[in-house]
Amino acid sequence: MATHPNIQSNLPLTESTFFILLSLAPSAKHGYAIMKDVQVLSQSRIALSTGTLYGALKRLLAQDWIERVDTPNAAQTGRIRKAYTLTEIGRRILSAETARLQSLVNAARPHTAKEQSG
C-alpha cells in the first residue's frame, strides 16, 4: 500500500514498533513468539497485549514494512499459523533507526563519561 521514498521521514520509531521489527530481524515469527520476544528484548519493560500487537502488525503490513509468510511447521501441525517477516523496507528502517539510536549514544557518551569521572 504505502511506499517509502524517504526512510528518515519514518523515524523515530515508537519503542513497540522498534522491538517488533527487531524481533523479526533474525527470522520470521508468529504472533505469540513476537510477544514473548519483545518482552525479552525490552527487558520486560514492554509487555504487548494482543490488541496492541495486532494493531501494530496491521499498520506494519499496511506500510509494507513486514509481510506474511507460511510458517515452517504449519504443514506438520496442521494448524493455521501465520508468521510475519521483515520486508526490505522494514529491514532498512530498522537499520536506520538502530543507526540513529547509536549516534545518540555516541554523542552522549563523552559527556556522561566526563560527568561520571568529574
Add this chain to the structure above:
Amino acid sequence: MNAFHLLTFGYAALIRLYPKRFRDEFAEEMQAVFATAVTEAARSGIKSLLVLCLRELWDLPAALLRERLLGTKMGNWVSRRLSPPVRRGAIGFGLGFALIEIISGVLREMRNVPYNFGIDLPLALLLYPLVGGLSGILLCQTVDPKKRTSSFAFFGALGCGLGYLFQTLTPIPAVPIRGALMGGFIGAMMGGVHQGQKGIVRSAVVGALGFGLGRLVGCFVLTSIRFDGNQAPMLTGYADSSILGPIVTGALGSAVTGMIGGAILGAALGGYRAVGDPPHAGGYTRKRIFGLWATVALPMALLAWGVTPALIPRVNLHPTVLYWLIITLGMIWQLVMAVWILRREGGGLDWATLRRRLWLDAPRDPRTGESPGRLGISWRLVLCGFVALLSLGLGTLLTSLGFLLFFRFRLPSIFGFLLWPSYANLTELASPEFAGQWGLIVGALVVWAMGAFFAEEFLFRGVLLPKMSGAFGRWDWVANATFHGFYYLHRPWMIPFRLVNSLAVAWPARRFRSNRLAAIVRVAEIPVLLTVVLLGVTSEVFGPLPTPLILPQIKDHPAPADWQRGAMTTVPTYDPDSSEIWQMDLRSYDVSALDLRASVDDLLHADFDSRTVWPTAGRMPPDFDRERILALGKNPGLGVHELHAQGITGRGVSIAIIDQSLLTEHQEYIDQLQWYETSDGGVSMASMHGAAVASIAVGKTVGVAPEADLYYIGVSGGLEILFPYYHSYAQGIRRILQINEQLPQDQKIRVISISLGWSRQGSGYYDVVAAVEEAKAQGILVVCSSIEKAYGFKFHGLGRFPLADPDAFGAYEPGTWWAKWFYDGDRFSDRLLVPMDSRTTASPTGADEYVFYRQGGWSWAIPYIAGVYALAAQVDPTITPERFWGLAMETGRTIELEHDGKVVSLGPIIDPVTLVDALQND
C-alpha cells in the same frame, strides 16, 4: 466449563468489538495467540494469569478506539496523543472513580438511602486508596524506568485516600475546587515518588488542574443534560435531578473527572522523564516569572476576598470605598516588589537606566532600531494603537459574552462564588449615596493611576516583559498578557477583558521595544471610570419630606407621549412561530390607507391605541371588533367587577408603585393619585409603562382596586441604559416607607408594586434587596419580578384570546411568551396565575386615551396582584403577605385545556371572589 474455556470464550466475545475488517484479518490469530498466552501464564501461576488478563483489559479500549478511528483525521490526532501514560492515567482513574460511584450507589439503593447522602466514609477510605493504588501501578509501568511498582502503588493509594479525605473535610462547597484538592494530593504523591522533592509541587499543581478541570467538565456535561430548568444544587454533586438515573449520572460524572484528571496527570508524569525546561537566554526563568506573578496576584486575591469582607462590618466606610482602599495596599506592595527587583538587578534607579530597562523610550523600528520620527509615529504604530483601543471594546464584549454564557449554562450553581460581591463592583460608586461628594473623583483617579501605572503596567510590562523572551521565546508577549490577565484573581470577571487588552498592547510593546503605547491605551480607560463616579456624585436624591404631609402632592407632570408614528404603508403580519414581540404594533399608527380585509388573524394579535387611525369599514374584516376588544380588555376579569359591586374596591387601602414616569392626569387614576415624585427632578415625557401599571392596579375602569389610593415614585430609567441600576428602586422603596410613616393608620400603604426584577450583576442589588427587607419588616408586601427571592412566592401571567370573556376562567390560557414551553412539557402547579395578555390600559398619549396590549409581560401581572392584595386588605386589614399568598393558591382554580388532542391542567388561577369569600368567612 473450566477457567481456560471461560477466558478464551470471553476473549472471543471481546474481539467482536473490533471492526469487521480487522476481525476478518486477525481474529482467529489473536484468539490462538491469547490461548497460547493463557496456557503459558497458567503454568507460571495465578498471578501471571491475572496480569495477562488485566493487561488485555486495560489495553482493549485504546486498541478498539485506534482501530475504529484509524484512518480518519480525528483518529490519527487522538492516537498521537494517546500515549501510554495518558491512556493508563485516564483508564485507571476514570474506570476506578466510576466503579466507586456505582458500588456506593448500589449499596445506597439496597439500603434505601437518598442519593445525595454521599458515600460512606469507611467505604470511601477503602475504595479510593484502592483505585489510587491500582492507577499508580498502571502508570508506573509506562513512566518509571526503574519499575518501582510497590512505591507507586503505595503513594498512589495514599494520595487518593488523603485527597478524598481532604476534599470531604473542606468547607468549600464548589465541586471543581474539591476535585482540584483531591487531584493535588494524588499528583503530589505520584510526583514525589516519580521525581522526588522536585516533582511534588509541579505534579500537585498538574493534578489539581487536571482533576479540577475534570470535575468541572463533569459538572458541565451533566448540568447541560438536566431537564428541570431549575438552578441546580450543583454545589453538592452531579446527580440530583438529571435525566439519567442518579447512579449512572454519578458514575458518568466521576468517570469524566477521573479520565481527564488521570490523562493530564499521566501526560505530565510521562513528560517529566524526557523534557526539561528550555534554556533561558539572559531573562527570567519560568519559575521566577511564575513566582513573581504569585507574589503579587495572591495577596491581591487575599485582600479582595478575605480581608475586605472581614473589615466591612468593622469599618465605618462605604464597602466599595473600603475595597478600593484595601486594594490600593496591594498595589503599593506591587510597587515595592517592582522597585526591589530593579534594585537587585543592580542597574541603578536613575531615570536613564529605568527608561532603558522598562522600555519607556520612544518606539523604535524593529529592523533598523531607529525611532521613526520625532513624535515616534509610524503607520504600523497607529494601526497597533487602533487595535489596542479596539481591544478595550472587544474585551468588554468578551466579558459580557462570558457572563451571558455563564448564566446560559447555569454555571453560577458551580461558580457562584466567582460572581462579584457588591463591594467590588465599580458601578456601586454610581450610587446616590455619593451625591455631591466631588472629592470622590480625585480619590478614584489617584487609586486608578496607582493601580494602572505604578502597579500593573510597571510590573508586568516594565519589569517583566523585557525579561520574558528567554523563558517563552517569541511567545513572550502572549505569556506576558496571560500572566497579566490572570493577575486579576481579585476581580476574576475582569480576566477576559484584561487578557484581550493586554495581548493587544504587549505585542507592539515587544516589537517596538516601547511601553508608551500600553500607557496611552491605559489612559483611555479613564472616561469609563469618570462616568461611573460622576453618575454617583451628580445623582439626585429626594429632599426632606414636608411635615405635615399634604395630600395629594403631585410634584411633576410629565407631558403626554407623542410617538409621531405617521402612516403605515405595508400590511403587517403576525408569525406565531416567532418569539419577536411587537410584531403587530399599530399603536398611534395611521393604517387607514391599508386594506385589512384579509388580515383578521393578524389583527387579532395586534396592539393598538386610541390614536390608531383605522381604514374605513369596507376595508376592515367584519370579525375584528376593535371596540369590543378594547372594552373586554378593560375588564380586570375573574369576577373582580362582582367584588366592586359589593363595595370591595380597595377603599381605605394604599398601593405604592415604583416605575417609569407617569402621565399623572389620566382619568383612570387621577382621583386615586395621592403622590407623584421623581428623584431626578422629573423627565419631560410620560412612559407607556407607568400609565399601564398604574391603571391595572387602581384604574377606575381598568383597575383591580379602583378606589385604592396610589403613591407613585417615578424612576427615569436613564441609568439602566448603561447598566442594570437598582439604587433608584431602593431609594424609591425607602421614600415610600418614609411617606408611610406619616400616613394615618387607616390609609397606610400595604403593598408596593415594582414591575422589575434584580440580579446580582446590577449596581445596587444589595441595596434594593435590603430595602425590600425593610418594607417586609413593616408588613408591606413588595410585589416584583424578584418576589420569589424575597418571599418564595411564584407567579406567572395568563394569556387570553381578545374576544373571550375575561370573567370566564375557561377563557384563559398560558401567556403568549411562555405558552410554547408550557405545551412542550414545562408545566407547574406552584405558581399563582393572574391575567397578563390582552389588557386595555391607560395610554400615556392622553388623559382619556387607552391602549390595548395583546401580549403582556410580568410587568402587567405584578400590579394586578398588588390590586388583589389591596382588595384583600380592605376585607381583612390584618392580612399578611404569607396568608394572602397561601389563601390565593388554595382558593385558585385549575382549569383543563385541550391542546393537540391532549388535556392539560393550568392552575391555580387566582380567584378573587372565592379569596375574598374565604377572608370574610374566616
